[in-house]
């Protein structure tokens with residue numbers, strides 16, 4: 068294997084001017100200064116999702132520094148990302164941006180943001196780094212087809228320009244159908260894209276009018292599934308949101324898609340055992356007999372939600388603790404631990420929305436991000452069948468896989 072500096076300059080084309088494409092192009096241009104790097108972007112504006120992300124603040128990574136632990140945050144990609152994360156992980160992301168004048172700060176659950184609070188800082192750092200590394204950028208370019216008559220030679224036809232030839236091609240088109248179609252044409256299998264990280268549409272008397280209330284330590288489960296998701300739930304105008312809902316939507320993305328987003332959701336509001344709850348109810352009955360049940364909630368639960376759950380258990384609004392029957396106690400315990408709610412659809416998450424599905428992972432070499440099907444072809448970012456839960460994990464995938472592709476696609480392999 069020879070380095071590019073000893074040979075003729077390689078022409079490398081990156082399709083997609085998003086987080087993964089930029090990171091790969093910059094890394095490649097900095098690691099292999101003799102290469103010619105060009106990013107081809109379809110729209111007029113690069114890094115659009117970075118701009119929108121995290122409500123305009125860009126939650127660009129997560130302070131989870133142990134590769135195996137970090138990889139657990141990816142419902143798809145958890146096994147494949149362990150190796151890449153041992154090469155480039157959130158600590159490296161922090162160093163990368165801090166060295167380029169973007170200090171980061173850490174918020175709840177390890178979320179990392181630019182300290183000055185705007186995603187523009189990330190965009191400026193990436194565009195400045197690309198420019199100083201000599202990466203060429205072409206926006207508003209409409210590629211109509213990609214062909215490859217021999218390994219490591221690609222021809223891109225465009226609607227308006229001359230055909231573009233290159234020796235290496237990186238597809239970093241996110242979840243765009245065109246990227247999937249090109250990967251398929253070059254020999255890859257594509258797992259059908261379906262939404263991930265969404266909130267649940269639920270119309271239910273127990274929740275109506277409670278928008279804004281949240282419960283910290285709840286647990287969710289789809290009926291018939293073994294997967295349980297703990298975390299905070301937020302009641303919204305449309306149903307349920309919050310970290311636990313987003314994580315469940317991600318982990319159950321395929322199942323929910325198969326069910327056409329009509330599913331039975333079991334909510335355990337307290338994550339306490341039935342025995343513990345029954346004991347607490349008994350002791351409230353003993354110690355607070357004169358109090359009205361709806362006025363005294365012995366659990367960590369918003370009182371307005373407590374009142375709704377009492378109603379759903381058939382406990383009259385003015386009933387006193389002294390009159391709580393065994394039957395009512397059992398019904399209330401079921402309502403608190405295993406209430407059933409009908410999911411009637413999904414709402415995209417406004418803060419972060421990703422797609423599960425894409426290029427099949429076993430067809431990619433995660434040591435290099437190179438295709439196992441077609442020499443000279445590379446992948447990075449969301450085009451792969453990788454997606455993370457909310458918290459900065461999706462961008463970290465783009466940085467890590469982009470960095471790995473960048474480090475490897477400038478190498479000149481021996482022929483074959």
Ligand SMILES: Cc1cc2nc3c(=O)[nH]c(=O)nc-3n(C[C@H](O)[C@H](O)[C@H](O)COP(=O)(O)OP(=O)(O)OC[C@H]3O[C@@H](n4cnc5c(N)ncnc54)[C@H](O)[C@@H]3O)c2cc1C
Pocket residue numbers: 082083084085086087088107108109110112113114115116117119120121122125126127128208210239240241242243245246417418419420421447448449450458459460461462463465
């Ligand atoms: C509203 C929103 C907020 C988000 N917030 C966060 C967050 O805070 N933290 C987090 O970790 N993740 C967040 N995400 C997810 C994150 O943005 C993505 O996972 C990440 O952008 C993927 O990077 P990528 O480079 O692979 O793809 P993209 O960012 O999607 O980039 C792909 C690029 O390819 C271009 N392209 C597509 N088709 C073509 C074509 N035919 N020819 C040329 N170019 C093409 C696109 O225009 C785009 O510029 C958010 C997503 C959304 C939608």
